[in-house]
Amino acid sequence: MHLLVRDGYVVNVIEPPEDSDWAPPEGCILVEATGAIGDHWNGSACTAPSQVPISAPELLAYAADRRFAIETGGITLPNGAPIATDRDSQSLITGAWNYVLNSENATVSFKTAAGFVSMDADTLKQLALAVGDHVQKCFAAEGTIALAIATGTITTQADVDAAFASIMESA
Template identity: 45%
Template sequence: MFINKQTLSPMDAVGIRRAYPEISFPPEITFEHVAELGYAALEHDLQPVLSSGEQLQPGEIREEDGRYVQGWVVVPAPTPTAEDIADRRWQAETAGITLNGMHIDTGRDSQALITGATVQAMLDPNYSLRWKTVAGFVDLTAEQIIGVATAARAHVQACFNREAELLDALDAGTFTPEMLDQGWPA
């Protein structure tokens, strides 16, 4: 990257070629090729370490002992909105749970299937079924089906409870961007 020493405008090799079409530059343009045109090499400060959600943008360009150095500006993470919090809740809600070593899908379709199986298990205590998991099929009794439903429902409700806490913090002005990824049920 180069810099116009008069305007302090950065320019890359493509920009140099466009600005000076009458000059036949070699395939790789170096400082020596553009020095007579009023350009210098542009150096950068070391990039700062960013916190979650922060972004880095090029900052001011300064001259230091004949060198041109560009700093960085750390842009704070934007404060999430209620929609961002709801999206994060949905991610946690549908991430699934592990119950007695068995992964249970907690996506919306699976929640509906669990509810249907639970209703049948409540109507018929002798009911059993073969439930499909990522590891394959497992046989579940009515009591186990109700246990799966109870655990899945507790997980989903915990996700909604965390969403409500975050929305309260957002309304109270105490919300920090880091909170968006903290406190969700595992």
């Protein structure tokens, strides 16, 4: 197994072509070792990222990245409908809700993965509130985690992941 490493982290697991002209991309090195994308490369072996000691600022950045991934990863409504929560979808839902509130139109149309749907004001309100609630829970979770990092309760990426899982599950 060959690992492509950049700045001390595995960025890809590859089998390079046997062509002798092949070279790793600029800024990367190729090592023969066992590991996975995201592992830390210390020059001789890989370590899972959750086991690598990192500073509080690095943990805060990791927590922000995790929050963003969860925030924009979508939700499933109680009726089983999947809803995208990426930033564009959040904006479109907010815009549609504002449109209904400030116009005489009682319905809006959306294009979904399943096709076009029309939503009345009550349905759109429930959708907007569900997405808004999800986004706010994500930011609140990150705030709680940031405080735990500051107090030394959370010290690894695995701790951050576990905290997000616990907070979002109970929310």
